[in-house]
Structures are given as C-alpha cells and as structure tokens.
Amino acid sequence: MDPSPPPHVAPPAGPGRRSLLLGTAAWCAAAAGCVREAGPSAASPPAAGVRTPAGAARATASAPAPPPGTLPAAVPWRPGPGEIEPAAKLAAVRLVEALGTWPAGRGGPRNAAARAAALGISAPRAAELAAEAGPLTPAADQAVVRVIDAQYGGLLPETASVLVPSAQSTRTGSAVREGGTTIDVRLARTSAGWAVTALHPGRPGPAAALGxxxxxxxxxxxxxxxxxxxxxxxxxxxxxxxxxxxxxxxxxxxxxxxxxxxxxxxxxxxxxxxxxxxxxxxxxxxxxxxxxxxxxxxxxxxxxxxxxxxxxxxxxxxxxxxxxxxxxxxxxxxxxxxxxxxxxxxxxx
Known part of the structure; x- marks a missing residue:
C-alpha cells in the first residue's frame, strides 16, 4: 500500500493468533487455476512461483492429507497481537471466508448471499456483496478458501480497505482445482462496529511470455x-x-x-x-x-x-x-x- 493520510486511531492489542494453515493442497496462480483428478496422486506439490507463506509448511507438516477427491478443512483466520483495528480485519475476513467456502451442492449466488446474510448483513446488501465477489465464488460443487493474511490497503478513522490474499480449493465432480484471489474489502465504521460496504476482487491478466x-x-x-x-x-x-x-x-x-x-x-x-x-x-x-x-x-x-x-x-x-x-x-x-x-x-x- 502507498502512503495515505495518517489516521488518528489508537492501537489496541489484537487478541488471538494468526492462522496460516492452508491445507495440503497445492496453489496455482494462473487465472484458470490448476486441476488435479481424484486418485492416488491427488495431493500435488506447489506450482512453480507459488510459495506457501511463512510457517504454513510447519503447521501442515503433521496434518494428514485429505482423502482423494476431498478438500482441505477450512481454518478460520484470526488476527495476531499488535493489530490496530482487529475488528475491521475480522469483518472483512469473515465475509471472504463465508463467500468462498461452501459444502457440496451449496454453490451459486443465492447460497452465497445467504451465507453473507448469516453474518448479520441485511439481505439486500448480502445479495449485492455476493454479486461483487466474482472469482471468489466460481461455479463448483464445493469450495474451501484459506485466508493467507489480512493487511490494510488504507485505514482512516471512519473507513478502511482490508486486502485479503487467499488461496481456494474447489471441487467439481472428481476434479479438484487450486486457485485463489486477493480481495480489496471496503468497510465503514458504524455504531455497531465495522461493516463491509463493497468488494473488489483482483483479476490478474492472462499468462504471458516472461523474461x-x-x-x-x-x-x-x-x-x-x-x-x-x-x-x-x-x-x-x-x-x-x-x-x-x-x-x-x-x-x-x-x-x-x-x-x-x-x-x-x-x-x-x-x-x-x-x-x-x-x-x-x-x-x-x-x-x-x-x-x-x-x-x-x-x-x-x-x-x-x-x-x-x-x-x-x-x-x-x-x-x-x-x-x-x-x-x-x-x-x-x-x-x-x-x-x-x-x-x-x-x-x-
């Protein structure tokens, strides 16, 4: 993030710890993701250029690999100590996790809106946010999103931008696809706390010839x-x-x-x-x-x-x-x- 006007926000201590569990699935960064078929070799190594965040390898080393054709368990992200506005990050991340994770047969915009509404968001706003989620809600039978981090894209006294880089595993039939996106989550401070006002998912361009x-x-x-x-x-x-x-x-x-x-x-x-x-x-x-x-x-x-x-x-x-x-x-x-x-x-x- 570039320099922004300095806000006047007191830094309370942030409870909890940062979760870096990303499951045993590999990541792929190409726009279309990568696909692995269910079978003995379903767990594949990370694609070139896609690296597990610090600490994740240690966290997952002792975790058993999911059975072939299944997705890794969803692990909620939590803010660690030192956060200035942990409530803003939690509001952003909980919506990303709700929109990007669903059990078998519960995909689609209507179900995504219902998951957002379950967080206490009004039904009309939940439907708007589900429509803005874009690559976070691909057509798939089942999905699990794993938040890598939540950082500020901007923090002012009454508004904030929280950037949420995420990896996502989706299953359609027997094929498991690895992908992910980064979402710019906009929030406003209300009398009830921080509320999400808009989602701006990242949309990287197609792969090109590289130097x-x-x-x-x-x-x-x-x-x-x-x-x-x-x-x-x-x-x-x-x-x-x-x-x-x-x-x-x-x-x-x-x-x-x-x-x-x-x-x-x-x-x-x-x-x-x-x-x-x-x-x-x-x-x-x-x-x-x-x-x-x-x-x-x-x-x-x-x-x-x-x-x-x-x-x-x-x-x-x-x-x-x-x-x-x-x-x-x-x-x-x-x-x-x-x-x-x-x-x-x-x-x-």
Whole structure:
C-alpha cells in the first residue's frame, strides 16, 4: 500500500493468533487455476512461483492429507497481537471466508448471499456483496478458501480497505482445482462496529511470455507469493524494477508477499493520487523471515534492516511500521497506521 493520510486511531492489542494453515493442497496462480483428478496422486506439490507463506509448511507438516477427491478443512483466520483495528480485519475476513467456502451442492449466488446474510448483513446488501465477489465464488460443487493474511490497503478513522490474499480449493465432480484471489474489502465504521460496504476482487491478466527476471522470481523459494501475486508476475505486467528488487532482497531475506498488482486500490486510499501497485511498480510484504511485520515480538531491527535493504534495492518509497531517517532521496521512508502491518516497496515511473 502507498502512503495515505495518517489516521488518528489508537492501537489496541489484537487478541488471538494468526492462522496460516492452508491445507495440503497445492496453489496455482494462473487465472484458470490448476486441476488435479481424484486418485492416488491427488495431493500435488506447489506450482512453480507459488510459495506457501511463512510457517504454513510447519503447521501442515503433521496434518494428514485429505482423502482423494476431498478438500482441505477450512481454518478460520484470526488476527495476531499488535493489530490496530482487529475488528475491521475480522469483518472483512469473515465475509471472504463465508463467500468462498461452501459444502457440496451449496454453490451459486443465492447460497452465497445467504451465507453473507448469516453474518448479520441485511439481505439486500448480502445479495449485492455476493454479486461483487466474482472469482471468489466460481461455479463448483464445493469450495474451501484459506485466508493467507489480512493487511490494510488504507485505514482512516471512519473507513478502511482490508486486502485479503487467499488461496481456494474447489471441487467439481472428481476434479479438484487450486486457485485463489486477493480481495480489496471496503468497510465503514458504524455504531455497531465495522461493516463491509463493497468488494473488489483482483483479476490478474492472462499468462504471458516472461523474461528472465520474472521466471527467476517465480522459481525462488524465498519469495513467497499468494496466488494472485504469482498470477500478476505470470501476466508479464510487473515492472522489471520490482522483479529485480525481489530477487536482490531474496538473497538475504525470506519474504512473504501479500500484494503486487491485483486486489489493490487504484488510488492511494483516501486520496485521488494513483497508486504504484496497479501499474506493477510496487509490492507489499507482510512477513520477513517468517516473522509477521505486525507482531510486536518481531524484532524491529529485522524490519528496519529490511526496509533499508529495500531502499538500497532501488525503491523510492518504503513504508512500514517504523519511520526511518536518512535515505538517498527526500522522504524515501514513511510510516502510518496503514503500514503498521506490512512493508510497502514502491518504484518510480
């Protein structure tokens, strides 16, 4: 996320812990996903360029593989400590999980609207949100969505954008398809708490012929990409400056990327200024070396060193939970409540 007007929001402690269980299914980032048939080899390895977020491999290593032709169990995401507005993230994530997960035979827009309404959303608004869900509600017999992270695309006193990168397994007949998307969930603060007002799912472009840097990014295990971000790289629409910076940083750090292009607000939240993300000139990182940026237990020295390394890799605009001094360019570093939970790394046109 790019710099936004600093909100005046007090940071309460966020209860619970972040769930990174993503099941044993592989991820695919191409727009059409990937398909595995039910059978002895139903559990397949991750596709090239699609990396499991930090900690997920450890969390799932002891979990038994689902029987052939079945989907992984749904595991609700929960905010960890250090969150500024955990209630806003929970409102966004619970709707994504409800819309993107259904048992056999309960797909379709009417059932999706009913699942949204079960969260206490009015029936008319639930129907609108179900219609906006797009790639989160594909035609399938059954589906399970696994939220990878929830980060702010913008946080102001009365409105918010929560970006929700997700992986999704769907089953139609005997075929299980792996895919996923990133959703920009818009919310407003009401007297009853945070309420979802709109959904903007990411729609990565089709795969294209790739250069050496894009191929290298997709092949690096230390660059962990959610499905939509990997699809962004596959589309050929991510700028060379971003790809080279990822590769440079991966020489020292393991990065859990949250957002590249898809699912990010077009403008810097709360302003009319275009964001660097939709044009492929920025990426966000929610965890470094397996340590979430938002977690107070994550050493600040790790995050500040990563931010300075991002600037050294060519970024003109590095945001995070700490405002750093120095830099080779004016205002190269910034911090605000929006960037309390991730590091933004942007590149000039």
């Amino acid at each position: 050496a840097s894009a191929r290298a990014v997709l092949a690096r295990p230390r660059i962990e990409l959610p499905p939509a971000a990997a699809a962004d790289v596959r589309s050929g629409a991510v700028h060379e400056s971003v790809l080279r910076a990822m590769l440079l940083l991966a020489g020292t750090y393991r990065m859990s990327v949250s957002v590249v292009r898809s699912g990010h607000p077009v403008n810097v939240f709360g302003t009319g200024r275009p964001s660097d993300h939709p044009v492929g000139r920025a990426f966000d990182v929610w965890a470094v070396d397996g340590r979430p940026v938002v977690d107070p237990a994550t050493p600040r020295s790790l995050i500040t060193a990563f931010m300075r390394a991002a600037a050294a890799a060519g970024s003109y605009n590095v945001g995070g939970p700490v405002r750093l001094s120095g830099g080779t360019r004016p205002n190269q570093f910034f911090s605000d409540a929006t960037h309390h939970d991730h590091v933004h790394i942007g590149f000039a046109t």
